[in-house]
Amino acid sequence: MALVALTACSEGAARLGLPEAATEQAPNVGNLWLGAWIASFAVGGLVWGLIIWAIIRYRRREGDAPAPRQTTYHLPLELLYTLVPFLIVGVMFFYTIKAQDAMVEQDSEPDVVINVIGQKWSWTFNYMEEGNPDVGTNAHEIGTLERIPDLYLPVNKRVRFNLESADVIHSFWVPSFYFKLDVIPGHSNSFDATPNKLGTYDGKCAELCGEFHSLMLFKVHVVSEEEYEAKVRELAESGNAGERKLEPAKQAVLQTAAPEEQK
Template sequence: MSRESAPSRRRRTRAGLLVATPLTLAALTACSGQGARFGLPEAATAEAPNVGNLWVGAWIASFVIGALVWGLIGWAVVRYRRKEGDAPAPRQTAYHLPLELLYTLVPFLIIGVLFFYTVKAQDAMIQQEEEPDTVINVIGQKWSWTFNYMEEDNPAIGTNAHVVGTVESLPDLYLPINQRVRFNLESADVIHSFWVPAFYFKLDVIPGHPNSFDATPNRLGTFDGKCAELCGEKHAMMLFTVHVVSEEEYAERVRELAANGGAGELKLEDALQAVLPTAAPEEHK
């Protein structure tokens, strides 16, 4: 039996590596600590899977396209590698219209599909109900957050309450599980961005331009929150902690806030004074 030549073995090895590389990367990513989420934290709201499915689908599409492209490259390297004794190269052509149409239209097709599902996920994430279960007015200020719990009409609580965070004392945000929460966002100074990574959603907090979104926390636990917009000197300190708790514990926490000096709603113009009581108003325009 004749032995395979060394150059032939090397060619086959290179081709195998070219084809296996994207598949290996896919396997390593899928088997990582984040599992099939491809780097996303575990979702904490009912709306989050809209973005999670889009994210995972985009990764799968990327791996499939990458495997196809690398496979074709590997096949071309092996199939058309010039060897000693081969005939001269065939006549070269300047244009190949069907092939050029193919590699022009296919990317547009891929982008079109991704765009369609992106818009679909976006619409699902920003959809709001007429009557949410809970309303929380959020104020972003340099450099922390104010959370107003609007529960005056809630028979189980009967009062509004607020908490003001500072750089030295990070605020806690309590949310009732399986209740649709309306977040109304306002800024007291510059552009901030309200982001809870486990919600798979963030929204800018813009001065003079109120924003809002709904989210339904569906997993008990503690989650990190932060500002996702570079807003100034102490941007990195604009952190807060989200606690998703039972309805009973949520009501207890809000009543506790009100009883300990946090009764009522803190208005936008008061947020900065609560954080920096000696600052002149013109410094924050």
């Protein structure tokens, strides 16, 4: 009843704390989140109901014995409270795996590819548009401690994010995507997302990566395809043409030094 009331009050309350979803894939996690709350309310309501019923039904009355009759064991009840938790966990596990598989599923031919580099303590975004006749070149943007970088994405286009780290473990997180993925030195990670709502969204590092971890912020701008292509061309023309890669020497050092750095 409380959940229904919250849903009726506002769309924001119906999300139970989640920000507004901004990708086609996000509802997979949103539905799992809502289902977990429904299950929690149901279990909590049942437990509290049994507690209140037991308090009222078995309260001591005048003339009762000093102590109630003692029972060594109650086999049906013990089976119930042993099997029901397994059932609850099993159902939640099934839907968690189902949501996870949907979130990490990748298309063989994404519409846009963006190579992301996490570094102490900001982000580099490489727009891989050399094969796009409307753009014709790759371009990049490098963030610094003084300047938060902007990430531009075309609406309703499937975007492949390839994640690499230049130093320690970071985590690429856009809360409105309902998904985050670690950025690990020496190990490439990737995922697909299809932004489907125009707007500006916050992005950040979700891994405690060092002294200025809190400054690893970025802004995601979901724009029309024309605006996206114009932005990439603008970056290229302003001196940011080409892909900004990890330096080979730096990569070689990371392969041996990363474990010590991560400690």
